Amino acid sequence: MSTEATAAAIGDKIRCDACPVMCYIKPGAAGACDRYANHDGQLVRVDPHIVLERTVERGGRLVPFQAGGDWDGKIVQQPDIFVTAIGAGTTYPDYKPAPFIVSSEIDGVDMVTVVTEGIFSYCGVKVKIDTDRYLGPETAAVRAEGETVGHVTTSEYGSQMLSLGGVHHLTGGSKKEGRVTCDTLMDLSNGKPVELTIDGGATVVVQAGKAPIVNGVPEERMRVGCGSATIGMFAKQWHGKVDEVVVVDDHITGVLSEHQAGKLLDIADTGIKMKGRRSTPGRYFQVAEPGTGWGGTKISDPLSVLGPFDRKEARPGLTMLMVSTTGEHSAYYVLDEALRPIEKEMPLDLKLSVERIQENCEPALCTVLFMGGAGGSLRAGVTDNPVRLTRSVKDALTRVTSGGAPVYVWPGGGITFMVDVTQMPAGAFGYVPTPALVAPIEFTMRLADYAALGGHMDYVRPLSSLRDSAEVRQMPYMPGRRA
Amino acid sequence: MKRLPQIALLPGGKRLHLQDGPIDLIVEASGSDVREAYEAAAQRFTGLLDELCEELVELRKAADAAQCKLKGVVARRMHAAVAPFAADGFITPMAAVAGSVAEEILGAMLAAPWLDRAYVNNGGDIALHLAYGEQFTVGLMDRPDSHGLMHTMVVSADDPIRGIATSGRHGRSFSLGIADAVTVLAKTASQADAAATIVANAVDLPGHPAIVRLPANELQPDSDLGARLVTREVGALSESEIEQALGAGADCARRLLAAGLIEGAALRLAGETLLVGARRTGSRARHEHPLEVMQV
Numbered sequence: 001m002s003t004e005a006t007a008a009a010i011g012d013k014i015r016c017d018a019c020p021v022m023c024y025i026k027p028g029a030a031g032a033c034d035r036y037a038n039h040d041g042q043l044v045r046v047d048p049h050i051v052l053e054r055t056v057e058r059g060g061r062l063v064p065f066q067a068g069g070d071w072d073g074k075i076v077q078q079p080d081i082f083v084t085a086i087g088a089g090t091t092y093p094d095y096k097p098a099p100f101i102v103s104s105e106i107d108g109v110d111m112v113t114v115v116t117e118g119i120f121s122y123c124g125v126k127v128k129i130d131t132d133r134y135l136g137p138e139t140a141a142v143r144a145e146g147e148t149v150g151h152v153t154t155s156e157y158g159s160q161m162l163s164l165g166g167v168h169h170l171t172g173g174s175k176k177e178g179r180v181t182c183d184t185l186m187d188l189s190n191g192k193p194v195e196l197t198i199d200g201g202a203t204v205v206v207q208a209g210k211a212p213i214v215n216g217v218p219e220e221r222m223r224v225g226c227g228s229a230t231i232g233m234f235a236k237q238w239h240g241k242v243d244e245v246v247v248v249d250d251h252i253t254g255v256l257s258e259h260q261a262g263k264l265l266d267i268a269d270t271g272i273k274m275k276g277r278r279s280t281p282g283r284y285f286q287v288a289e290p291g292t293g294w295g296g297t298k299i300s301d302p303l304s305v306l307g308p309f310d311r312k313e314a315r316p317g318l319t320m321l322m323v324s325t326t327g328e329h330s331a332y333y334v335l336d337e338a339l340r341p342i343e344k345e346m347p348l349d350l351k352l353s354v355e356r357i358q359e360n361c362e363p364a365l366c367t368v369l370f371m372g373g374a375g376g377s378l379r380a381g382v383t384d385n386p387v388r389l390t391r392s393v394k395d396a397l398t399r400v401t402s403g404g405a406p407v408y409v410w411p412g413g414g415i416t417f418m419v420d421v422t423q424m425p426a427g428a429f430g431y432v433p434t435p436a437l438v439a440p441i442e443f444t445m446r447l448a449d450y451a452a453l454g455g456h457m458d459y460v461r462p463l464s465s466l467r468d469s470a471e472v473r474q475m476p477y478m479p480g481r482r483a
Numbered sequence: 484m485k486r487l488p489q490i491a492l493l494p495g496g497k498r499l500h501l502q503d504g505p506i507d508l509i510v511e512a513s514g515s516d517v518r519e520a521y522e523a524a525a526q527r528f529t530g531l532l533d534e535l536c537e538e539l540v541e542l543r544k545a546a547d548a549a550q551c552k553l554k555g556v557v558a559r560r561m562h563a564a565v566a567p568f569a570a571d572g573f574i575t576p577m578a579a580v581a582g583s584v585a586e587e588i589l590g591a592m593l594a595a596p597w598l599d600r601a602y603v604n605n606g607g608d609i610a611l612h613l614a615y616g617e618q619f620t621v622g623l624m625d626r627p628d629s630h631g632l633m634h635t636m637v638v639s640a641d642d643p644i645r646g647i648a649t650s651g652r653h654g655r656s657f658s659l660g661i662a663d664a665v666t667v668l669a670k671t672a673s674q675a676d677a678a679a680t681i682v683a684n685a686v687d688l689p690g691h692p693a694i695v696r697l698p699a700n701e702l703q704p705d706s707d708l709g710a711r712l713v714t715r716e717v718g719a720l721s722e723s724e725i726e727q728a729l730g731a732g733a734d735c736a737r738r739l740l741a742a743g744l745i746e747g748a749a750l751r752l753a754g755e756t757l758l759v760g761a762r763r764t765g766s767r768a769r770h771e772h773p774l775e776v777m778q779v
Binding site: 018 | 486503504505507532533536539702703704705
């Protein structure tokens with residue numbers, strides 16, 4: 001971000017000349033105004049007012065803060081503007097906690113947003129890492145800075161799953177374990193990269209909305225499907241161009257000539273011999289140990305999953321494509337007189353089929369869902385009778401959001417919710433030394449419903465009183481993108 | 484490049500926003516001369532920061548109770564506000580900067596003769612004006628995630644209170660104490676500001692292992708507090724420790740009350756609130772929680 005002010009560097013400090021106070025600012029700190037900060041040696045503006053001002057300067061449209069009208073009760077509503085709880089624990093301007101507020105208007109309120117920053121001792125993140133590479137055995141400990149912060153949980157399609165945090169690691173272990181867990185959760189939730197090591201597995205750098213980096217190598221794509229599915233999807237395109245195709249995959253390796261899809265195309269037997277355990281024709285489990293090589297196995301030479309070709313069926317000159325389920329690895333072989341596969345330059349139309357596999361693989365991402373439970377004390381901040389708030393959420397009278405982002409409220413008791421952290425504004429999460437995470441949570445309901453559930457009616461403030469007093473920013477619903 | 488303060492009416496057209504460097508004011512007035520008052524505020528505000536910065540080096544030095552070398556009217560007000568505390572320990576005029584600026588702007592606005600009510604809010608340090616028969620309702624807001632409790636107080640024209648200020652360890656300025664917030668009511672905003680700093684510093688548990696303190700100048704190289712240890716983090720405290728720390732702050736507040744330096748104070752630490760010399764409560768339909776019960 002460019003700034004009007006300039007800065008002179010003094011050691012690692014910079015001196016800001018935006019105003020005559022001429023603050024010396026250390027890296028990562030802000031000046032006396034909280035408007036200019038030292039970001040990696042660069043002076044940057046950090047205040048929201050200027051963003052608004054620039055919008056006006058550039059002729060941009062401002063959306064009025066007032067959402068307008070009564071909520072129609074629909075669960076899926078996409079308000080233009082929404083009051084979020086971020087920073088609700090402090091008051092404007094954020095410099096000082098100012099519990100005294102001058103207030104004389106409490107009339108004309110239609111809608112209530114109870115804005116709070118909840119302290120979540122019971123919270124964690126579920127991390128989905130789009131990769132077939134082996135990250136570690138299920139239930140293995142996941143560590144940050146050597147401390148256990150969670151574990152590997154059951155994998156999902158094309159993805160490895162981690163479950164991190166939770167009250168056990170936050171407050172049940174050593175002090176350091178709690179602190180590191182809290183830092184890990186906060187960094188992941190705030191969209192920062194975190195390096196995690198898995199016992200008996202890989203080291204992976206995880207960042208919400210970014211590709212995972214497994215053992216130092218950035219992952220590019222998710223697999224298109226398992227090896228068998230890949231055979232099914234591409235059999236027709238290979239038919240007539242190559243005699244045999246092996247799609248190497250950690251889960252199920254597929255063999256074209258034996259696979260049902262090959263049979264339907266009358267593809268002849270090739271005398272291929274696969275290692276591993278045959279599941280059904282053309283589908284093999286465990287052709288190799290899991291790892292970070294071909295198709296999520298540990299192999300770097302694909303021929304190591306093959307035994308010798310059967311002399312009765314194989315013939316010299318037979319052609320074979322070997323490819324991984326992401327298309328990242330591929331090789332082309334022709335059998336010699338001794339029926340040994342010899343690697344050759346891949347024909348163009350087969351190269352195109354490999355590119356097609358790549359094209360059909362979605363970009364590999366890390367996604368982070370924050371999950372927390374709104375406990376008794378937090379609900380008491382909203383209403384006299386906490387359980388009524390829970391019921392009202394269950395009855396869909398009250399909409400729950402986190403930093404303005406939609407949440408999934410888990411059925412059953414309490415208010416346990418999940419939210420995609422990439423939909424929340426940057427820096428939405430904080431912590432308290434308990435340790436526990438501080439996350440924004442908003443409950444939106446009709447004013448009459450709020451009164452009925454025992455709301456703190458005498459503290460209801462009109463939206464207009466917040467208009468300029470809080471950091472006002474638009475929160476469009478754009479899944480997968482940080483607001 | 485010529486630097487000019489930001490001066491604008493906030494949406495709604497009722498409140499004025501003045502910002503220059505670290506000074507950020509929200510101003511509201513009612514009465515028949517609001518426009519004139521706002522113009523006076525804007526005029527006085529322009530150049531005010533430069534005026535202060537001319538004497539910034541001196542303002543960052545420990546105040547001398549006996550004499551004042553400062554020249555500017557705001558700088559001298561800052562000194563006057565901290566002078567009663569200078570004999571007892573280290574304090575710089577900067578402890579009263581926010582309240583003194585608020586007071587100065589309010590003073591300029593009062594050149595307009597017909598104002599019913601006005602306030603200048605400088606990041607929580609507030610200067611008030613009340614014409615005869617007018618009043619402000621002031622609310623003390625607890626953290627919404629604790630109990631949703633809120634004390635309200637009515638400040639009337641016939642009360643001596645014209646200044647409200649808050650200090651604590653979460654603030655932009657550093658605190659030597661551990662209070663989450665100490666809010667002080669006083670005759671002027673500059674007095675309230677200085678006293679809030681003193682009382683917040685007194686809410687403390689010296690030597691407690693759960694309190695992390697760092698030299699102020701390691702955090703902000705040009706802090707007026709130099710290498711003095713400021714509170715960065717407060718770990719878990721027992722109920723008796725919270726009581727002890729609040730008690731130390733309350734003792735200090737009572738001394739200031741007896742000396743006529745403040746009119747009242749609210750001290751908050753780890754969810755507990757202690758009121759000193761607090762006055763009447765506003766009407767409370769729900770959560771009736773008489774302040775008298777908590778009075779010390």
